[in-house]
Amino acid sequence: MFISGYGARALVAATTVFVTFVQAKGPCDSEIYCQGDLLHAIQMAKLYPDDKTFVDKPTLKPPAQVLANFAEIGGANASREALQKFVNDNFGQEGSELKSVDLTELDANPPFLNNVSDPTLRAFGKTVNGYWSTLVREQDYSTLCNGCVSSMLSLKYHFVVPGGRFRETYYWDTYFTIEGMLRSGLKDLTRSSIRDLLALVDLYGFVPNGARVYYLGRSQPPLLTLMVKIYYEHTKDAAFVAAALPLLQKEHAYWQSNHLVNVTKPDDSGVVQLSRYIVDTDQPRPESYTKDYELAHNATTDPDIQARIYADMAAGAESGWDYSTRWVKYPLAPTDRLLYGIHTRQVIPVELNAILYQVELALDSFVAIANSSSSSIDYRGLAQNRRNAMYSMFYDQPSGLFYDYILDEHQRSTILSPASLWPYWSFGASGEGGASQPHEGGAWANVAFSPVSRILGNSPGGFPATLYNSGQQWDYPNAWPPLQYVLMQAALITGHTDLATQLAQTFANSVFCAWYKTGGSIPGILEKLPNTTDTGHMFEKFDSTQVGKEGSGGEYTVQAGFGWTNGILIWTLDTFGKSLVAPVCPAAMYKTVIALIAALAVAMAEHEAAAAAAAAPAVTVANAPAGVPAVPAVPAAAPVAVPAAGAAGVVVAAAPNGAKPAATGSSKPAADDKKSAASPKAKPSSASPKESANASSSEAKVAKDENSAMSSATANINTSLAAVVLALTAGAFSALY
Known part of the structure; x- marks a missing residue:
């Protein structure tokens, strides 16, 4: 059965009820969920602490009726109370068009547990393995009325949600999630998750940021091809690769046509092509509407600059690093004004090009696996050109690190982040020698990894996103699971096994201790902490300065669930489990x-x-008051x-x-005074x-x-x-x- 959301028209369940949808082929133009007076009025009224709450609500009436009802209460001039009643009367509960799935494929004792030596960590891994069933969803529009709409994009198959406020599937999250799902034996669920993303490429030409209509204006780091790659490595399903190949090529073409930019080499010796995050919009993000609107209007009264801020904020969200000092012009600006200087579209990011390098090599191998002669594109040549361009623009020879290139400043950034090491994974994984070898007089990989070891030594909770304590969530002190994964991969592939194991142990410590602190327990192995009422949380991010503390900062409170944390933990246990110990x-x-x-x-x-x-003085026969019985002296304590x-x-x-x-402190016993002890047989005293x-x-x-x-x-x-x-x-x- 084809279950529908935005982008199609479908039969719901087994009834004859039809649901009307907006056929969205580009950025969303919905007057409810994406732009217009209704969205502006409701979001600026701040009816909910999180702007995402409203745009995740399905309608209880057809869109035309909803808009008419909005006009009746005064439209943009309606009071806050009237707007709240309007929402209550015209919109349903967010997430009501989703339902949980019975995950029959789940193995309670997956093989990866055999690779974990420590009994407590093995039991913890088994517990986390069981969490998959709590995160699997399918769409169910049977609760919607005739003609009612939802902001959900149509997904035919089961999928995994990150958790918390993230009630839909997300693009780059899925890669890290399926690294764990495959090791949990969830091959069918992995296949379904990938097929949903491929269907989005088929419909829209790219994978949106997430499966919501308001995400149609932007994507996220393009990891779909690499998802197919790791699925193939686990299943050897060549037929699936062959079926996916045309859509993977379609997505690559989207990134080549929409995100590629010409850059002049620093020595003016020529022009190279590299990719950046870029979104064409002049509106606030619907799911963070008030944040964007207030930022732009506090920063300037110039409409053109406000539009630029909206576009750069959207591009920052496309990066997945929303937000970081990597995307701002003045990283030392005060927290409340930091994003005034956002210029994401002027930044050529290291990791995006490192990912696309891997994508191009994977596509080259897929053409061979599929035995396809239809492709005339030299993907290996594109990859080699991109690699050379990355060395020209990003590579800092003395440090061996790669830094973002800033277009409008004509120079490299100086901000160190895990992205600076990402090419070591990408180039090493290519099997072509990689950046771990000297390149045109460049530094060895051990020079590049020395700051990782040094910083990690002072970061018991994980490697921070950057070293700038800006208040943004993709900066210090937050340590994100995907970034720990990339560093582990880079360290492993360049032979820094001890460092990779240290990163793995640090990550496992943070995840385990945060879970334990919030009520996690294992029957017969780990007793629940007193005064905890929950059952343990898996957080999306962690504080690098403390073991087991959840991260903070950014636009929303820290979320629990959590898809990519679960996936990366299982991958970590499978890869390093023989060396890890419970903290x-x-x-x-x-x-x-x-x-x-x-x-x-x-x-x-x-x-x-x-x-x-x-x-106290003893009450004896000699000194007992009248009527008080004599008692023996108090014995020595x-x-x-x-x-x-x-x-x-x-x-x-x-x-x-x-x-x-x-x-005090003496070993010499006290002197014995034999005469001081009263004896019951002593004769009465005859003293004068x-x-x-x-x-x-x-x-x-x-x-x-x-x-x-x-x-x-x-x-x-x-x-x-x-x-x-x-x-x-x-x-x-x-x-x-």
């Missing part, structure tokens, strides 16, 4: 310290009670060993009655009044000395315990923060 997470350390503090507090309370009892912070153990013993306590008075005075002095010594001992214990607690707490929190 001791800060949350677990905190739990241990809290338990130790509680135990020390109990010990302190018990000792204080014993000390107080030992210091047992010694309490308390380790002083930063020193050897200190033992303080509660002294027997009539004896002075041992000096003077002797009795002297004895009473002596006893009072001894009691005073005892109380003084006991108070001093208790104070020493309290001080020592406090020091231990302080030291342990400081150590725990330094590990945490």
